[in-house]
Amino acid sequence: MEYVNPEGLRLDGRRFNEMRQIVAEIGVVSKADGSAVFEMGNTKVIAAVYGPREIQNKSQKKNDHALVLCEYSMAHFSTGDRRRQKNDRRSTELSLVIRQTMEACISTELMPHSQIDIFLQVLQADGGTRSACINAATLALADAGIPMRDLAVSCSAGYLNSTPLLDLNYLEDSAGGADVTVGILPKLDKVTLLQMDAKLPMETFETVFALASEGCKAIAERIREVLLENTKQLEYRRGSA
Amino acid sequence: MVMRKLQLPLSQTQKVRFERAIERLQSLSSTANSDASVIVTDSIPVNHEDAFLKGHGTSEVDGELLATVCGVVERVDKLVYVRTLRARYKPEVGDIVVGRVIEVSQKGWRVELNFTQDGVLMLSSMTLPDGIQRRRTSVDELNMRNIFVEDDVVCAEVRNLQHDGSLQLQARSQKYGKLEKGQLLKVDPYLVKRSKHHFHYIESLGIDLIIGCNGFIWVGEHVEVRDPMVIDDQKDDEMISSSTKNTGKEQSHIPPETRQSICRIGNAIRVLSNLGFTVTVEVIVETVNLSNSKNIDIHDMLGSEFHVVVAENEAERRRAKRKK
Structure with missing residues (x-):
């Protein structure tokens, strides 16, 4: 199948280095400490953060840092064919990956004896759910006022028809080419997540990785705009009086 | 809690009115403060030649002061810190808080306070119902x-904050203790300001209002505070008998007018919290009066029209305050 036509356009009309449209909204779950919806094209994820709060399982209590828990699930209606049972291996693995990524950016040492719960649900899946989940979780954590070292952002890139492609959708993702998901801390310039299925030659990998990091930085810009707007809004509504 | 986008069906005119009110609020908020808003990893400008102290919500990376939370930069002398907006309650000793008991343990009660951990109210740090000081x-x-x-x-009152982050409470006066016959409302803690008075008695309605620093607000029927220090020992028996009478009274009905007042105040607080406005007694009473003067039913207070009216009123109030 031809994923990039001779004019250099992809199946959905994007160029190789173009991302899908990003829509982010903060404060969608009123009972949660922090919440956000993050959309990348047709991929849509809702995140809710509870905590830091009293630890529920006393045996997991940590004396020097907070416990971060993450639950990822996919809504049954998120894909065309109805999803199978809950708690499958894919969800467990993704929960773990997201937990580790978020744990790296939260200053957990400031909140001993407490736990932070992150709940993520995929409302629509169209490739790149992993990245969308991390971005949604970052927004929700920032909304909950949890101290963080940096905003973790993530983006994926792939390699098809000997072209590196940014932000794969479901069709491109299932083409069987390499899929590199990168999570970075833009300010500290560190990589917190790097996953790849399939193999790539070293030189190609580097260009794909560079493309994904560029994507991350663009997403970080967007996330910062949304957060700053939200912070200003809250402050002037509260008023200085 | 705060709805960033007001999740209410607004008609076209209501939408325009609401947006205008919000715009006015935005222009009224002091311009100096508007660029003090920071988000995670924004660098905070500091003069490195002068010594400065880094406070909450900041961290120093490669000689640069970075924010670790979203909020507003505050400077007090040399201290630079970031005041968070939406975050859990940050206790200070002496704060008056309202909470819900979630566990009765060996020597104290565990209380939910919207803090990172549950607060502990020890049996030894509260006055017993008989009011006698003893072991x-x-x-x-x-x-x-x-x-x-x-x-x-x-x-209760915040007694101390231990180094490991746990919180101890005390209730050494009759004004603290169990709250009955009323409603508990939860708002975001940043909407509550610390002040000299957190206990309020709205005389015209016969309502007690306790605005806890942790964002829990109690609206209940007024109760007379009995100070055990004033009562002589001889009157002790009398007091006990009167307190048993009181428990008999507890089953008695709260008059419907009081119930309505409680609901009206409760809804006023809900509206203010939905709009993200600071919750103080003055504003609450004003909102209640506004609903009365506009003849708005209690159950209509949570509707879109009243939200818009309150937003417009708040813009007007702040403008008037600024003129003074």
Whole structure:
């Protein structure tokens, strides 16, 4: 199948280095400490953060840092064919990956004896759910006022028809080419997540990785705009009086 | 809690009015403060030649002061810190808080306070119902459930904050303790300002209002505070008999007018919290009066029209305040 036509356009009309449209909204779950919806094209994820709060399982209590828990699930209606049972291996693995990524950016040492719960649900899946989940979780954590070292952002890139492609959708993702998901801390310039299925030659990998990091930085810009707007809004509504 | 986008069906005119009110609020907020808003990893400008102290919500990376939370930069002398907006309650010693008992343990009660951990109210740090100062015996420990049980709403003061982050409470006066016959409302803690008075008695309605620093607000029927210090020893028996009378009274009905007042105040607080406005007694009373003067039913207070009216009123109020 031809994923990039001779004019250099992809199946959905994007160029190789173009991302899908990003829509982010903060404060969608009123009972949660922090919440956000993050959309990348047709991929849509809702995140809710509870905590830091009293630890529920006393045996997991940590004396020097907070416990971060993450639950990822996919809504049954998120894909065309109805999803199978809950708690499958894919969800467990993704929960773990997201937990580790978020744990790296939260200053957990400031909140001993407490736990932070992150709940993520995929409302629509169209490739790149992993990245969308991390971005949604970052927004929700920032909304909950949890101290963080940096905003973790993530983006994926792939390699098809000997072209590196940014932000794969479901069709491109299932083409069987390499899929590199990168999570970075833009300010500290560190990589917190790097996953790849399939193999790539070293030189190609580097260009794909560079493309994904560029994507991350663009997403970080967007996330910062949304957060700053939200912070200003809250402050002037509260008023200085 | 705060709805960033007001999740209410607004008609076209309401939408325009609401947006105009919000715009006016935006222009009224002091311009100096508007660029003090920071988000995670924004660098905070500091003069490195002068010594400065980094406070909450900041961290120093490669000689640069970075924010670790979203909020507003505050400077007090040399201290630079970031005041968070939406975050859990940050206790300070002496704060008056309202909470809900979630566990009766060996020597104290665990209280939910919207803090990172549950607060602990020790049996030894509260006045007993008989008001006598003495050592707490094991009998007292067994009778703890007569004082508070799970799901009771209590009011207390922050005693101290331990180094590991745990929070201890005390209730050494009759004004603290169990709260009954009323409503508990939860708002975001950043909407509550610390002030000299957190206990309020709205005389015209006969309502007690306790605005806890942790964002828990109690609206209830007014109760007379009995100070045990004033009562002489001889009157002790009398007091006990009167208190038993009181428990008999508890089953009696709260008049419907009082119930309505409680609901009206409760809804006023809900509206203010939905709009993200600071919650103080003055604003609450004004909102209640506004609803009365506009003849808005209690159940209509949570509708879109009243939200818009309150937003417009708040813009007007702040403008008037600024002129002064």
